[in-house]
Amino acid sequence: MSSLTVTDVTKSYGATPVLTGVDLHVPEGSFTALLGPSGCGKTTLLRLVAGFDDPDRGTVDVGGRLVAGPGRSVAARRRHIGFVPQEGGLFPHLSVAGNVAFGLPRRQRRDAGRVASLLELVGLDAALAQRSPHQLSGGQQQRVALARALAPAPSLVLLDEPFSSLDASLREETRQAVADALTAAGATAVLVTHDQAEALSMADQVAVLRGGRLVQLADPRTLYRSPQDLDVATFVGESVVLDADVRAGRAHSALGVLDLERTCPDGPVRVLLRPEQLRLGPSAGAGPRARVRGVDFFGHDARVRLELSSGMAFSARLExxxxxxxxxxxxxGVLGAALPFPGDAVRSGVGRVPAST
Ligand SMILES: Nc1ncnc2c1ncn2[C@@H]1O[C@H](COP(=O)(O)OP(=O)(O)OP(=O)(O)O)[C@@H](O)[C@H]1O
Structure with missing residues (x-):
C-alpha cells in the first residue's frame, strides 16, 4: 500500500470551477473520508485520483509516483488503484467467486484458496462463493465489491459512497466489516460520503470539502470538538450556537457564564456547544430555566427541544x-467548555440548532 498526495488540484467543467487548489495527504495504511454536501466536488476529486479524468492544474502522487500533473496522465488501469463504486458494480453474469477472481492477476484466477481468503477478509462465508450477485443482500454485494478491489493488492482503495443504497441496520454492519477488512489488509483508503456519522466513525482523518475547497482536514475528534468555523461545526454534528460577550476569559450567554475551550479577546462572540454538553435539572435548581417543547426519542438517546423565556430555542441530547x-x-447546566468564534458577527441573540442528526 502507498500514500496519496494531492497538491493544488483544480478542476473546472466548462466555466464552472468544481475543485479549487485542493491539497490532501493520506498517509500509507490510513483511512481518509472526504465529507461534504452534495455537489461540493467529492466524487470529482476521487475520479481525478482514480484516473477517470485529469486535473486542470496540480498533481496527484501515489506512493511517490506522479500519476497526474502537467504533461503527465497515467492511465487508470496502470495506477494500481482499487475502486468500489456506489452500487458495487458487480458483473451480474459472474458468480461471487468469479467477480472476486476477476480482480486477481490472470495466473491466480483459478486459485480458489486466494478467492476464499479474500472472502474471509471481508467477512463473507465461503459458502456464498458460487452464488450470483442477485442472490446476495446489498451489504454482501458491497463486501464482494471490496474483495474484488483488494484482490490485486492495490496501492490505494477508493470508495465512492459505498453504503448509500443500504438500509440503516445493514449499513452499520457493512461499514464495520469494510473498515475491519481495510485495516486487516493494511489498506490506504479514501471514502467519499456526505454522512458525517460515517466519516467520524470510520476514518482516521476527515477532509471537509465545501464549494470545491478543502476547508478542514483533521482527525474525527478534533473535527467535532474544534471545527474551524460554524459552518463546519453544524455540518459535522448538531450544534447549539449562542451569542455571547467575553469578559475576563469567560463567555456570558443566555445559558449562563461559560468556560471557553481556547482564549478569546473580550467582546462579542459566537460560541458553540454540542447538545450532549447540556444537562437538565429540576426547575427549582440553579441555572437558566427553560421549558420542554418537544422530545424526539431515538431509543438509546433523545433530542429534547427547549425554549428559554426569551424565546430562544435550542436542543439538548440526553440518554x-x-x-x-x-x-x-x-x-x-453546561458540561465542559464552549468553543468561541470571535470572527462571527453577533446576530439577534437567538440560538439555533440545525435539524441535521
Ligand atoms: N463531467 C461533468 N461535467 C460537468 N459538470 C460536472 C461533471 N462532473 C461533475 N460535475 C459538476 O461538478 C459539481 C461537483 O460534482 P461532484 O459529483 O464531484 O460532487 P459530489 O460532492 O460528489 O456530490 P454528490 O454527493 O451529490 O455526489 C457538480 O455541480 C456537478 O454537477
Missing amino acids: GWDLPAVGDDVTV
Missing part, C-alpha cells in the same frame, strides 16, 4: 432513560 415530558420546566 433515553430518564427524560422530561413536554411542558416541563427545567434548569439547564
Whole structure:
C-alpha cells in the first residue's frame, strides 16, 4: 500500500470551477473520508485520483509516483488503484467467486484458496462463493465489491459512497466489516460520503470539502470538538450556537457564564456547544430555566427541544432513560467548555440548532 498526495488540484467543467487548489495527504495504511454536501466536488476529486479524468492544474502522487500533473496522465488501469463504486458494480453474469477472481492477476484466477481468503477478509462465508450477485443482500454485494478491489493488492482503495443504497441496520454492519477488512489488509483508503456519522466513525482523518475547497482536514475528534468555523461545526454534528460577550476569559450567554475551550479577546462572540454538553435539572435548581417543547426519542438517546423565556430555542441530547415530558420546566447546566468564534458577527441573540442528526 502507498500514500496519496494531492497538491493544488483544480478542476473546472466548462466555466464552472468544481475543485479549487485542493491539497490532501493520506498517509500509507490510513483511512481518509472526504465529507461534504452534495455537489461540493467529492466524487470529482476521487475520479481525478482514480484516473477517470485529469486535473486542470496540480498533481496527484501515489506512493511517490506522479500519476497526474502537467504533461503527465497515467492511465487508470496502470495506477494500481482499487475502486468500489456506489452500487458495487458487480458483473451480474459472474458468480461471487468469479467477480472476486476477476480482480486477481490472470495466473491466480483459478486459485480458489486466494478467492476464499479474500472472502474471509471481508467477512463473507465461503459458502456464498458460487452464488450470483442477485442472490446476495446489498451489504454482501458491497463486501464482494471490496474483495474484488483488494484482490490485486492495490496501492490505494477508493470508495465512492459505498453504503448509500443500504438500509440503516445493514449499513452499520457493512461499514464495520469494510473498515475491519481495510485495516486487516493494511489498506490506504479514501471514502467519499456526505454522512458525517460515517466519516467520524470510520476514518482516521476527515477532509471537509465545501464549494470545491478543502476547508478542514483533521482527525474525527478534533473535527467535532474544534471545527474551524460554524459552518463546519453544524455540518459535522448538531450544534447549539449562542451569542455571547467575553469578559475576563469567560463567555456570558443566555445559558449562563461559560468556560471557553481556547482564549478569546473580550467582546462579542459566537460560541458553540454540542447538545450532549447540556444537562437538565429540576426547575427549582440553579441555572437558566427553560421549558420542554418537544422530545424526539431515538431509543438509546433523545433530542429534547427547549425554549428559554426569551424565546430562544435550542436542543439538548440526553440518554433515553430518564427524560422530561413536554411542558416541563427545567434548569439547564453546561458540561465542559464552549468553543468561541470571535470572527462571527453577533446576530439577534437567538440560538439555533440545525435539524441535521
Ligand atoms: N463531467 C461533468 N461535467 C460537468 N459538470 C460536472 C461533471 N462532473 C461533475 N460535475 C459538476 O461538478 C459539481 C461537483 O460534482 P461532484 O459529483 O464531484 O460532487 P459530489 O460532492 O460528489 O456530490 P454528490 O454527493 O451529490 O455526489 C457538480 O455541480 C456537478 O454537477
